[in-house]
Amino acid sequence: MSVTIDITGLPQERLLFSPSPLAELNAVLHVLSEPAHHPALHGWAASTTAAIPPELAERLLEADFLWRSSRADFLVPGLPGTTLAEELDAVDRLDDERYVASALITTCGASRFPYRLASPLTDPLANERARDLALARGPRQAAFAERLLADPPAVRALVRRLLEDCQSAFFADAWQRVLPDLAADARRKADLLARRGLAEAVAAMSPSVSLDERDGRRRIVIDKLQDSTAGAADRGGVTFIPTVFGRPHLLAVYAQGWRPVLQYPVAEAGLPEPVSLALVQQRLEALAHPIRLRLARTIARGPHTTGELATAWQLSAPEVSRHLAVLRRAGLLVTERRGRYMLYQLDLAGSARLGSDFLEAVLR
Numbered sequence: 606m607s608v609t610i611d612i613t614g615l616p617q618e619r620l621l622f623s624p625s626p627l628a629e630l631n632a633v634l635h636v637l638s639e640p641a642h643h644p645a646l647h648g649w650a651a652s653t654t655a656a657i658p659p660e661l662a663e664r665l666l667e668a669d670f671l672w673r674s675s676r677a678d679f680l681v682p683g684l685p686g687t688t689l690a691e692e693l694d695a696v697d698r699l700d701d702e703r704y705v706a707s708a709l710i711t712t713c714g715a716s717r718f719p720y721r722l723a724s725p726l727t728d729p730l731a732n733e734r735a736r737d738l739a740l741a742r743g744p745r746q747a748a749f750a751e752r753l754l755a756d757p758p759a760v761r762a763l764v765r766r767l768l769e770d771c772q773s774a775f776f777a778d779a780w781q782r783v784l785p786d787l788a789a790d791a792r793r794k795a796d797l798l799a800r801r802g803l804a805e806a807v808a809a810m811s812p813s814v815s816l817d818e819r820d821g822r823r824r825i826v827i828d829k830l831q832d833s834t835a836g837a838a839d840r841g842g843v844t845f846i847p848t849v850f851g852r853p854h855l856l857a858v859y860a861q862g863w864r865p866v867l868q869y870p871v872a873e874a875g876l877p878e879p880v881s882l883a884l885v886q887q888r889l890e891a892l893a894h895p896i897r898l899r900l901a902r903t904i905a906r907g908p909h910t911t912g913e914l915a916t917a918w919q920l921s922a923p924e925v926s927r928h929l930a931v932l933r934r935a936g937l938l939v940t941e942r943r944g945r946y947m948l949y950q951l952d953l954a955g956s957a958r959l960g961s962d963f964l965e966a967v968l969r
Contacts, residue, residue: 608857609817609834610825610843610865612803619842620803622795624787625685627692628868630768630776631672632851634665638673646850653775661774664767670746671711671764676856678707683844683864689772689780693765701726701757703862708753708760709735710860725754783849790847790871810845810869811855812881827857827867828882835859847871884936888959891935896920897928898967901937901951905967908941908948 612620636643640650657665671677679696686692696704702724709725725735732754739750753760798806803823804816813828825843837843844866848856852870859865892898900914911929915922929949932938936955941948957964 607832608827608829608859610827610837610859610867611822611834612825612837612843613822615823615838615842617798617803619837620798621684621842621844622791622798623685623844623846624784624791625682625692625846625868626687626689626776626780627696627768628681628685628846628866629780629783629787629848629850630689630771631676631680632848632854632856632868633776633779634669634672634771635676635854636850637665638669642854643850643852645852653779657774661767661770665771667745668749668764668767670742670749671708675711677711678858678860678863679704681846681856681858681866681868683841683858683866685844685846689768689776693768697761697765701761704761705753705757707860707863708764709739709750726757779850786849786871787847791845794845794847810867812884813855814867814869825867827855829855829857833859835861835865837865840864843867845869885959888935888937891931891937892959892963894928894931896924897932900925900928901932901956902967904938904949905951905953905956908950910946910948914949 636646636650637654640647643650654662672680679699682692682695684695686695705726706724723731725731735754736747736750740747749760794806794809797809803825804818807814807816807825815826817824817826840862841864844864846866846868848868848870851868854868854870856868857866892901896918899918903909903914903917909917911922911925914920914925914929918925929938932951933940937952939950939952941950951967953964956967
């Protein structure tokens with residue numbers, strides 16, 4: 606499953622790397638709503654939440670579905686500005702139709718709200734459908750949808766004021782702290798694009814992003830839960846926005862009428878490089894075989910030769926070698942040669958990234 610952005614015929618100069626204060630505020634608000642997604646930021650999230658004034662905290666809770674699971678597209682600018690106020694001014698210039706559709710996707714459920722159909726602002730059936738979907742999501746979503754559909758300008762003003770209050774309460778300091786890293790990463794990616802080409806630039810963003818250049822077309826492919834395709838040439842280009850607070854998420858904006866945007870996490874010193882979902886799947890499949898799991902438990906405790914493993918588990922040496930080859934291809938083995946013997950050991954650091962429960966189980 607993937608989101609595909611078709612960039613066939615798109616000039617390279619229409620690929621933009623740039624930080625965005627509004628997109629980073631969006632990421633920050635998601636961290637505060639879903640701290641379990643961001644274990645490395647638990648301390649920051651806890652201290653920031655404790656310092657937020659109660660009245661602002663209550664307003665954030667009322668609107669958190671705008672950034673908790675899916676994100677409203679207007680919170681991720683296609684053409685980033687230098688200040689939050691500048692980007693909020695650009696949001697204000699959106700017509701009510703686009704703003705309301707973007708907000709309702711998060712309010713009603715991204716997979717269920719038919720934003721390509723009639724407008725809920727003018728079509729009674731679409732209006733009723735939006736209200737029903739919001740009600741199914743919960744009372745806060747239902748109340749928000751009622752207000753939004755009844756008076757879009759008033760709700761838009763409330764959302765802007767909420768974001769501005771976040772800026773003064775906690776985001777201004779966070780933005781000043783991360784901006785140098787974001788700007789430096791954007792410059793590095795733009796330089797990589799100019800010197801080495803788009804394939805290396807997108808690969809440097811995430812192992813879940815790739816460039817497909819088959820059949821005479823060029824497509825940016827993003828590993829996501831949806832199967833969707835968006836064109837870029839008719840929307841002005843593609844924007845890539847680095848994020849510190851968004852890690853590990855890879856956020857894609859690709860809805861009809863919006864310039865495609867990809868918000869990607871910058872690399873952080875001291876943190877391991879992310880691996881692709883395909884590699885995670887390969888590792889899980891490698892360990893799902895009962896013989897390979899037994900071998901993994903054995904070599905988790907120390908290095909063993911093929912012969913030792915064969916004797917321990919009453920297997921033939923060729924059979925052990927075949928299973929070890931599967932574990933090696935999945936990146937789960939480290940090897941060491943001692944004279945004429947090759948010793949195999951489970952890569953505990955790599956295995957730990959599959960989860961502490963797995964590591965505890967194989968070491969039990």
